[in-house]
Amino acid sequence: MARSPPLQVAASAGVGASPRDFDAIFAQEFSYVWRTLGRLGIREPDREDLANEVFFQVYRRLPTFDFERPLRPWLFAFAFRIASGHRRLARNRFEQSVELSEVVDGAPCADESMERRESQELVDRGLESLELDQRAVFVLFEIDGCAMPEIATALAIPLNTGYSRLRLARARFAATVRRIKLQQGES
Amino acid sequence: MSGRQLERLDSDIAALLRNAEPYPDAPVDARARVHDALKLRIADAAAVGLQNVEGDAGAPIDSPAPTSGIFSLASRPILALAATFVVGASAGAGLHAVLRPPRDRIIYIERPSVSPAPPASVFDVVAPASALPASPEAPAIEAPPPARPAATEKSAAPSSSDLGAEQVLLDVARTAFAQGRGEEALGPLDRHAQRYPKGILAEEREALAINVLVTLGRYDDARARSARFLRRYPGSLLRASVEAAIEAIP
Numbered sequence: 001m002a003r004s005p006p007l008q009v010a011a012s013a014g015v016g017a018s019p020r021d022f023d024a025i026f027a028q029e030f031s032y033v034w035r036t037l038g039r040l041g042i043r044e045p046d047r048e049d050l051a052n053e054v055f056f057q058v059y060r061r062l063p064t065f066d067f068e069r070p071l072r073p074w075l076f077a078f079a080f081r082i083a084s085g086h087r088r089l090a091r092n093r094f095e096q097s098v099e100l101s102e103v104v105d106g107a108p109c110a111d112e113s114m115e116r117r118e119s120q121e122l123v124d125r126g127l128e129s130l131e132l133d134q135r136a137v138f139v140l141f142e143i144d145g146c147a148m149p150e151i152a153t154a155l156a157i158p159l160n161t162g163y164s165r166l167r168l169a170r171a172r173f174a175a176t177v178r179r180i181k182l183q184q185g186e187s
Numbered sequence: 188m189s190g191r192q193l194e195r196l197d198s199d200i201a202a203l204l205r206n207a208e209p210y211p212d213a214p215v216d217a218r219a220r221v222h223d224a225l226k227l228r229i230a231d232a233a234a235v236g237l238q239n240v241e242g243d244a245g246a247p248i249d250s251p252a253p254t255s256g257i258f259s260l261a262s263r264p265i266l267a268l269a270a271t272f273v274v275g276a277s278a279g280a281g282l283h284a285v286l287r288p289p290r291d292r293i294i295y296i297e298r299p300s301v302s303p304a305p306p307a308s309v310f311d312v313v314a315p316a317s318a319l320p321a322s323p324e325a326p327a328i329e330a331p332p333p334a335r336p337a338a339t340e341k342s343a344a345p346s347s348s349d350l351g352a353e354q355v356l357l358d359v360a361r362t363a364f365a366q367g368r369g370e371e372a373l374g375p376l377d378r379h380a381q382r383y384p385k386g387i388l389a390e391e392r393e394a395l396a397i398n399v400l401v402t403l404g405r406y407d408d409a410r411a412r413s414a415r416f417l418r419r420y421p422g423s424l425l426r427a428s429v430e431a432a433i434e435a436i437p
Contacts, residue, residue: 021365026222034213047213051221056228063361063395064428119207126203142196142204163193174200 022059032072033079039127039139040083050086054078073146073154080136087132122177129176134169141166353379353388360395369403394425401432
């Protein structure tokens with residue numbers, strides 16, 4: 001398979017938005033990495049350390065990154081591996097939903113704001129119900145909007161495994177969200 | 188199951204995901220703190236010869252990733268045991284170095300043939316002082332042996348300064364390459380290959396060199412070097428990068 005040389009043609013290959021410079025990557029993608037760690041269940045107090053670790057690994061691996069590929073799935077893979085290792089420790093297994101009230105913005109509680117906050121809490125509860133492997137695929141596909149082949153590449157899984165995890169994740173996420181809505185309606 | 192069979196997301200769930208966006212962003216001060224900590228960490232890693240960095244350099248990114256140092260050590264008894272051994276051995280080596288009769292040895296330090304590229308970013312590592320000659324005119328007296336397990340004199344194990352110097356060369360090459368100056372990247376890579384043919388970072392050097400050669404259109408050189416790379420490092424984490432570079436050759 002003949003492809004263009006990696007790392008050289010990126011700027012002219014329609015992926016010029018991917019910064020090659022580490023500073024630029026940090027500046028442009030810090031928020032993405034931060035949010036991703038949150039979506040992977042990392043509590044806010046731990047996110048700084050893990051974001052540091054993600055970018056340190058990115059710094060070291062940057063020379064080997066193929067800039068023809070989209071950057072975010074690659075970044076996500078670092079965040080996923082690091083979050084996965086972090087969550088294996090029993091003391092880190094509690095989720096971040098307990099702190100949601102601390103991280104939402106302090107804007108006046110208009111109806112719209114309240115609704116978004118409730119939606120956010122529901123999404124987080126739904127994500128919490130997923131195994132981390134499924135959660136990674138779900139977040140990348142449904143929230144980040146990545147294509148499944150890229151997801152499979154980034155997470156180093158077969159394509160069909162990616163689709164399988166997505167299907168399972170969707171079902172569980174939907175079931176969790178609907179159950180919570182039902183409970184809220186009954187209370 | 189394939190993409191063609193993938194159903195649409197249920198409308199209520201899709202709406203929920205839309206409404207929930209955007210996810211809370213990082214506090215401004217958190218970004219600044221991570222930035223500062225990262226900057227120090229990168230500089231520290233270079234200053235100590237990337238010992239900690241290289242400790243996980245061989246680990247695939249899909250292996251359990253290290254978290255903060257305390258967490259990772261406490262959660263891995265084997266690592267803790269190994270760390271205890273290393274500390275003990277280092278202390279022993281240091282004690283031995285202090286107690287044994289002084290022995291001056293003249294060594295010659297090679298002057299850098301080019302000055303390092305100016306820092307391109309706040310994250311660019313600074314060449315560790317130990318990698319530079321104290322005085323360009325006088326031969327240097329060898330510093331006391333580093334506090335490492337004994338036998339470093341006889342073995343080819345690189346010192347911290349070697350590692351730091353290796354990293355500096357690769358950083359210069361990487362920066363040049365990332366900025367599209369492939370020709371300039373080859374110089375430090377060649378110097379690294381001459382000075383540290385079997386250096387700790389030889390694998391990374393080779394992978395980077397192959398990518399550089401491909402972008403410069405030196406396909407035969409790239410193929411030959413790639414073949415050597417794959418023979419020498421069949422299980423390399425950088426294999427995918429090397430193979431992608433070779434596949435990219437028209």
